Amino acid sequence: MYAVKLKPQAAKFIAAQPNKKIQRQLIAHIEALAVNPRPVGSKLLHTQEKLYRIRSGDYRIIYQIQDKILLVVIVSIGNRKDIYRYL
Numbered sequence: 001m002y003a004v005k006l007k008p009q010a011a012k013f014i015a016a017q018p019n020k021k022i023q024r025q026l027i028a029h030i031e032a033l034a035v036n037p038r039p040v041g042s043k044l045l046h047t048q049e050k051l052y053r054i055r056s057g058d059y060r061i062i063y064q065i066q067d068k069i070l071l072v073v074i075v076s077i078g079n080r081k082d083i084y085r086y087l
Contacts, residue, residue, distance in 0.1 A: 002070045004034045010074040029056045033072045037065045
């Protein structure tokens with residue numbers, strides 16, 4: 001099982017969501033990454049930095065997998081229309 005670490009930007013995004021249902025949805029997807037960091041539907045975005053993304057409704061979760069130390073780092077979370085601009 002992998003450990004999951006959120007960068008401050010990702011944690012702030014979750015906390016800033018006014019809808020509790022969206023917060024629970026994002027947290028559930030993040031917790032599922034601890035069990036399977038490459039679920040069906042995940043996509044490799046950048047091979048050199050090993051950035052992956054998963055969809056969560058209208059939101060995207062961008063993360064890195066560090067297999068040697070069993071760690072998933074949540075780099076960023078954002079709306080699908082904005083998230084790719086800031087990578």
